[in-house]
Amino acid sequence: MRTIERLTSLGLLAWFCCLSAEPVQGGKVLVMPVDGSHWLSMKILVKELSLRGHEVVVLVPESSLLIQGSDSYRTEVFTVSYSQQELDANFNELRKGIFVPPKSTDFLLDIQRLIDFTNLQVRGCESLLHNEALMSRLRAEGFDVLLTDPFLPCGSVLAHLFSIPAVYFLRGLPCGLDLKANQCPTPLSYIPKFYSGNTPQMNFPQRVKNVFFSFVESYLCKLLYANFDYLASKYLEDGMTYKELISHGAVWLLRYDFTFEWPRPLMPNMVLIGGINCAKKGPLPAVVWRYTGVPPTDVPENVRLMKWLPQNDLLAHPKAQIFFTHGGTHGVYEGICNAVPMVMFPLFGDQGDNVHRMVARGVAEKLSMLEVTSETVVATIRKLINDKSYKQKMVQLSQIHLDRPLQPLDLAVFWTEFVMKHKGAAHLRVAAHDLNWIQYHSLDVLGFLSLVLITVLVLTLKCCWFCTRSCFRKRTEKRKSQ
Amino acid sequence: MRTIERLTSLGLLAWFCCLSAEPVQGGKVLVMPVDGSHWLSMKILVKELSLRGHEVVVLVPESSLLIQGSDSYRTEVFTVSYSQQELDANFNELRKGIFVPPKSTDFLLDIQRLIDFTNLQVRGCESLLHNEALMSRLRAEGFDVLLTDPFLPCGSVLAHLFSIPAVYFLRGLPCGLDLKANQCPTPLSYIPKFYSGNTPQMNFPQRVKNVFFSFVESYLCKLLYANFDYLASKYLEDGMTYKELISHGAVWLLRYDFTFEWPRPLMPNMVLIGGINCAKKGPLPAVVWRYTGVPPTDVPENVRLMKWLPQNDLLAHPKAQIFFTHGGTHGVYEGICNAVPMVMFPLFGDQGDNVHRMVARGVAEKLSMLEVTSETVVATIRKLINDKSYKQKMVQLSQIHLDRPLQPLDLAVFWTEFVMKHKGAAHLRVAAHDLNWIQYHSLDVLGFLSLVLITVLVLTLKCCWFCTRSCFRKRTEKRKSQ
Numbered sequence: 001m002r003t004i005e006r007l008t009s010l011g012l013l014a015w016f017c018c019l020s021a022e023p024v025q026g027g028k029v030l031v032m033p034v035d036g037s038h039w040l041s042m043k044i045l046v047k048e049l050s051l052r053g054h055e056v057v058v059l060v061p062e063s064s065l066l067i068q069g070s071d072s073y074r075t076e077v078f079t080v081s082y083s084q085q086e087l088d089a090n091f092n093e094l095r096k097g098i099f100v101p102p103k104s105t106d107f108l109l110d111i112q113r114l115i116d117f118t119n120l121q122v123r124g125c126e127s128l129l130h131n132e133a134l135m136s137r138l139r140a141e142g143f144d145v146l147l148t149d150p151f152l153p154c155g156s157v158l159a160h161l162f163s164i165p166a167v168y169f170l171r172g173l174p175c176g177l178d179l180k181a182n183q184c185p186t187p188l189s190y191i192p193k194f195y196s197g198n199t200p201q202m203n204f205p206q207r208v209k210n211v212f213f214s215f216v217e218s219y220l221c222k223l224l225y226a227n228f229d230y231l232a233s234k235y236l237e238d239g240m241t242y243k244e245l246i247s248h249g250a251v252w253l254l255r256y257d258f259t260f261e262w263p264r265p266l267m268p269n270m271v272l273i274g275g276i277n278c279a280k281k282g283p284l285p286a287v288v289w290r291y292t293g294v295p296p297t298d299v300p301e302n303v304r305l306m307k308w309l310p311q312n313d314l315l316a317h318p319k320a321q322i323f324f325t326h327g328g329t330h331g332v333y334e335g336i337c338n339a340v341p342m343v344m345f346p347l348f349g350d351q352g353d354n355v356h357r358m359v360a361r362g363v364a365e366k367l368s369m370l371e372v373t374s375e376t377v378v379a380t381i382r383k384l385i386n387d388k389s390y391k392q393k394m395v396q397l398s399q400i401h402l403d404r405p406l407q408p409l410d411l412a413v414f415w416t417e418f419v420m421k422h423k424g425a426a427h428l429r430v431a432a433h434d435l436n437w438i439q440y441h442s443l444d445v446l447g448f449l450s451l452v453l454i455t456v457l458v459l460t461l462k463c464c465w466f467c468t469r470s471c472f473r474k475r476t477e478k479r480k481s482q
Numbered sequence: 483m484r485t486i487e488r489l490t491s492l493g494l495l496a497w498f499c500c501l502s503a504e505p506v507q508g509g510k511v512l513v514m515p516v517d518g519s520h521w522l523s524m525k526i527l528v529k530e531l532s533l534r535g536h537e538v539v540v541l542v543p544e545s546s547l548l549i550q551g552s553d554s555y556r557t558e559v560f561t562v563s564y565s566q567q568e569l570d571a572n573f574n575e576l577r578k579g580i581f582v583p584p585k586s587t588d589f590l591l592d593i594q595r596l597i598d599f600t601n602l603q604v605r606g607c608e609s610l611l612h613n614e615a616l617m618s619r620l621r622a623e624g625f626d627v628l629l630t631d632p633f634l635p636c637g638s639v640l641a642h643l644f645s646i647p648a649v650y651f652l653r654g655l656p657c658g659l660d661l662k663a664n665q666c667p668t669p670l671s672y673i674p675k676f677y678s679g680n681t682p683q684m685n686f687p688q689r690v691k692n693v694f695f696s697f698v699e700s701y702l703c704k705l706l707y708a709n710f711d712y713l714a715s716k717y718l719e720d721g722m723t724y725k726e727l728i729s730h731g732a733v734w735l736l737r738y739d740f741t742f743e744w745p746r747p748l749m750p751n752m753v754l755i756g757g758i759n760c761a762k763k764g765p766l767p768a769v770v771w772r773y774t775g776v777p778p779t780d781v782p783e784n785v786r787l788m789k790w791l792p793q794n795d796l797l798a799h800p801k802a803q804i805f806f807t808h809g810g811t812h813g814v815y816e817g818i819c820n821a822v823p824m825v826m827f828p829l830f831g832d833q834g835d836n837v838h839r840m841v842a843r844g845v846a847e848k849l850s851m852l853e854v855t856s857e858t859v860v861a862t863i864r865k866l867i868n869d870k871s872y873k874q875k876m877v878q879l880s881q882i883h884l885d886r887p888l889q890p891l892d893l894a895v896f897w898t899e900f901v902m903k904h905k906g907a908a909h910l911r912v913a914a915h916d917l918n919w920i921q922y923h924s925l926d927v928l929g930f931l932s933l934v935l936i937t938v939l940v941l942t943l944k945c946c947w948f949c950t951r952s953c954f955r956k957r958t959e960k961r962k963s964q
Contacts, residue, residue: 185667185747189924190913200913204926211927258750263912265667265747268740400909405888405896414887427882430745431672431682442671444686445693 027420030143030164031058031073032155035065036091037328041255041277042149042169045412047072049147052413054420057141059154061124063087076138078131080124090120095348110348111223114174118152122227125154129161129235138162144420150178150246153228157245160236165250165424167416171329171350172254175221181247183432184267188214191264194353199360200262247433250425251415255329259336259401260357268428271415273408275401277330278312278337287319315340322384327351332358339398341390343380345369363394509902512625512646513540513555514637517547518573519810523737523759524631524651527894529554531629534895536902539623541636543606545569558620560613562606572602577830592830593705596656600634604709607636611643611717620644626902632660632728635710639727642718647732647906649898653811653832654736657703663729665914666749670696673746676835681842682744729915732907733897737811741818741883742839750910753897755890757883759812760794760819769801797822804866809833814840821880823872825862827851845876 031046033039047070050056056073063084069075082090094113129135139162146166148155151173159166172178176194179186192198193213198206228242236245250269257274266272287302295305311331315323315338323340325331326347332354335342342364346352358364365380384390406414419425438444513528515521529552532538538555545566551557564572576595611617621644628648630637633655641648654660658676661668674680675695680688710724718727732751739756748754769784777787793813797805797820805822807813808829814836817824824846826837840846847862866872888896901907920926 185669187667187914187922187924188927189917189922201916202913204930207921207924207927208930211924211931258909263750263910265749265912267747268745400904403900403903405893411887418885421885422882427740428745430747431684432669434683435671439689440669440671442669442689442693445670445689448686448690449693 025053027054027144027417028141029054029056029416029420030138030141030146030158030162031056032146032148032158033058033060033067034149034151035061035067037066037330038149038151038170039066041330042147044276044409045169045253045416046147048409048413049416052417057138057143059128059158061128063124065091076134078128078134080127082120082123087120090117093117111220115224115227118224119227121152121154122231125152125157125231128154129157135161144423145250145416147416150249153231153242153245156242156249157231157235160245160248165419166246166248167251167253167419168246168249169253169255169412171256174224175217177221177225177243177246178252178254181243182249182252182267182270183247183430184270185265191262193217194350197356250419251428253412253415255333257401257404259397260329260332260354262357267430269425271411273412275333275337276408276412278334312338322381327355327358329354333401335364336394336398336401339391339395341384341394343367343377343384345372361393361397363390363397365390507535509536509626509899510623511536511538511898511902512620512623512628512640512644513538514628514630514640515540515542515549516631516633517543517549519548519812520631520633520652521548523812524629526758526891527651527735527898528629530891530895531898534899539620539625541610541620541640543610545606547573558616560610560616562609564602564605569602572599575599593702597706597709600706600709603634603636604713607634607639607713610636611639617643626905627732627898629898632731635713635724635727638724638731639713639717642727642730647901648728648730649733649735649901650728650731651735651737651894653738656706657699659703659707659725659728660734660736663725664731664734664749664752665729665912666752667747674744675699676832679838732901733910735894735897737815739883739886741879742811742814742836744839749912751907753893755894757815757819758890758894760816794819804863809837809840811836815883817846818876818880818883821873821877823866823876825849825859825866827854843875843879845872845879847872 029046029049031042033042033046046056046058050072058067058073058075060067060069060075060077061080062077063080063082063086065087067075094117138158143162143164146155146159146162146164147169148159148166149170150156150168151170156166168178170178176186178184188210189207190200190202192200192202193210194217196206196210196213198210202210225242229240232240232242232245252267252270253273254270255274255276257272260274287304299305312334314320315334320338320340323331323335323342325335325342325344327342327344328351332342335358342358344355344358344364344366345368346355346366347369355364355366359366365384367376367380415425432440511528511531513524515524515528528538528540532554540549540555540557542549542551542557542559543562544559545562545564545568547569549557576599620640625644625646628637628641628644628646629651630641630648631652632638632650633652638648650660652660658668660666670692671689672682672684674682674684675692676699678688678692678695680692684692707724710727711722714722714724714727734749734752735755736752737756737758739754742756769786781787794816796802797816802820802822805813805817805820805824807817807824807826809824809826810833814824817840824840826840826846826848827850828834828837828848829851837846837848841848847866849858849862897907914922
C-alpha cells in the first residue's frame, strides 16, 4: 500500500486544469489568387470564409481578368509593371493555337507561350515584392493563414516571407509538381502520365510510353519552372527551388475526387474537394442557348439565345440531356454533379487530358474543334441519346460523386480553419521531405548491405579456399614425406 | 442555324428522367468479429448500424471471450471444434511471457504462440465452413456487406464465398499485411518498421536497421500467415494467398490517425477512425481505484477501490492527471482524447510499439512490468507532474485529434453504408492490384529501355568503327596504289 499512499501524498489525483483549445473566430486570411477560371472556384471558399466571420484580404494586381472587389472581402490592389493590354495580349497568345491546325513544332511553341505567360506573372509578383509600403502593411496585419493557388508562385513566396502557413487550393500543377513537392508516391506502372492517353490498366507498350513520358516531363519541368525557381532563389533563400518552396504547404485542397482522377495514393495533407463549384441550384427559364454573335432571324421559338448563362443551374435542369463543353475541370464537375453526359471539345492546357478521362469512363464523346461539322455533332448526339450506357454510367458516377460525408466547401473551410487554429498541420508532414532521392529510395542502404554481403561472401570463399589449399598441401607434404 | 434546327428536331432538349440513387435504409450487415479487445470498438459501430435501421447479424463462436448477444443485433452462434477451456488455455499461453524475464529465444516462442492461437481460430472457421445448414441460411439472407476485422481470416473468406463486399475494421495487421494487400506505398526510408524503435527521422544506421527489419518481417509474414493462406487456398481458389484475399476489401476503416500513427501515404479506400472508442462521457464518483485483489485494510479515505471502472469516463474527469496503461490502442486513444499523459507498461503484441510512439511524442514514460518498483513509479509520476511539457504536448495532441470535420463513428457508418449502396467501392481500387512486383516497380520497362539504349549505343559505335576502318583502308589502298 506504500505506493498508493505516496501517490495520494504527491497530490496525483489533484485538480489539473486543461489548457483550452484556441478559438479562431475572426481569424485573418490573406488570399493570393490566380486569375481566370482558377479564381472562380477559389472565390467560393473565400466568400464562405468571410461569411464565417474571418477577415479576408484578397491581393489583386491592377491588371486582372476576372478578380474583382466584393462586399464580402477586402481587396488590396497592387501596381504591376505590365499594362492590361499587355496582359490581354499575353493571354490571347496563350490561347492562340486553338483554332489553327497543329504542326509538329506546336508542342514547343505551346510550352514557350506558357513560359511567356508565367514570366509576365513573375514580373507582376516582383512588382508586389518591391512595393515596400504594401509589403510592410501586409506583414503588420499578422495574418493567420495564406490561401493561394500554387499554379503561380507569388502566394507561396509571401507565405514564406511572412512566416505564415499556406493552404493550397488547386486542381493540380503542370508536370505533377504538386505531387512531387508533397512527396506523394506516383508509381508509373498504374498512374497514367498527363497526355499519355493511358488509363490505369496499361499493357507493356503503354507502360513503356508512360515511363518515356515521365522522362520528357522531367525535362519540361525544368523549363517550365525556371522562372519560379529564380523567384524563390532571389527573394527567399539562395538556391531554393519552387518545388522546395511549395513543399512547405500545410494543406493541399485539391479540386478533384476519384470520379475524375484515377485512383492513386494520397498524402495525409491532401484534401479532396472536387465538385466544390457545384453550388446550390437556381430556377431557370424553359429553354436557353448561349450565343454571343449577332442573333440570327430564324431561331426556332423554343430556343432562347443568351450571352451568358448560369451553366450549373442549366445542367441541373431535368431536361438537360447533353452538355457541350471544352473540358475545363469546373465544367466537367458540373457535368458530373448533374449527371449529364458530355460532348467535349478540348482546347488547351489540361483539357485534353480531362476529356480523355471522361471518354475513358464512357460518359462522354470527344470532338475536334478543328474538324467539327454539323453532321458529326448530330451523329454524336444521336449516339449519346440512343446508347443508354452514357447516361447510365454518368448517373452512377454522379451518385458516387455526390455520396460524401461532408460537402467539399465545408471540408475546405474546415481545413483552412484547422491550419489557422493549429498554426499549420505539422502532424501531417511526412519525414520524406528531409531526404534526398538516394536516401528516399534507400539506395544507400541497399548499396551498403550489398557491400556487406559481398564482403562476407568473398571472405568466406577465401577462407574456404585457404583451408582447402592448406589441407591439400599438408596431404601432399605427408605423401611426399611418406 | 441548321445545327440548331437539327438539335431541336432530334428532341435534344426533351425531358429525360434521372435514375434515382438506390436507398439503403434497412440494409443487411453480416458481422464476423474478432474476439477480445478487437470486439470492444467494433461493437460501437455494430450497435450504431443497428440504431440506424440496418439488420445486423453477428456470427459468434460458441466458445468466446467477450462477444455476447445484445438487443440491438441478432447473433448466430456456431459450434467450433474446440472447447472454452482449450480457448482459454490457448489465450493464456499467448499472454504467458509477460511476467517472465525475457530470453533470447522468447522471440520465436512468441511467434509460435501466436501461430498456435491463429491455428485454433482457423479450426473454428473450418467448423463454420463445414456447417452446411448455417452456411446456406446465411447465404440465403442476401447480405449487402460483410463487416470484419481481417486480423482473423474467417470474415474475408465468407465475403468471398457469398460474393458480398467486405468492410474491414482494424488497427492494423502483423507484418503490415494490411498495407501490402491494399497496395499502400510504405517507403522504408521514413516509415519506421514495427518494433524497430525508429521514428520517422532516421539516420543512416537506423535506416539500415529499418531495411533489415523489413527483411526479417517478410520471412515472419510467411510463417504467420501460413494458416490463413491454407484456408484461402483450400476453401476459395487453389493457390490463393491471404494477402490476395484481403486485397479485395472495399473499404478499410483504420483505428488510428496521425496523432498516433507516423505520417505516411494513404490509399483512397483507407478511412481513419482513430478515437472511435472515446464515447460520450458519463458522470463519475469522486475518486476511484481499480483493484482486483483482496482489499487492503489501510486504504486512504480518498481512494475508492473498484474491480472494474469505466476507463474513458475516468480519464475525462478533470482531476485525472496521469494514466497508467499497458498501451493497447484503445487505452492510448482514451488517453489522447482526454489529454492525460501516460505511464505505460507494454505487455505483448503491438503494445511495445504503441508505447514507443507515445514516448517519442513526449506525452508518456515507459516502465518495465518486470522491473517496476514503487520508487520508479513515484519518480516517473514526479517527472510527469513537474515537467509541464508532458501535459502541454498531450493537450496539443488531444486538440489536434479532436479537431476533425466528422466524428469517427459517423465516418465509419458513412463508409459502411456507402459500400452497401454502391455494392463496393470500385472507383477507389487502384490498378496496382493487377500488377506483379516487377511490373509495379516498372523494372521490366526500365530493363527494356536500357536494352534499347545499349543496342543503339553499340550499333552507333560499330557504325563509327566500321566507317573509320573503311575510310582508313581506302586511304592505305590509295597510298599503296600511288
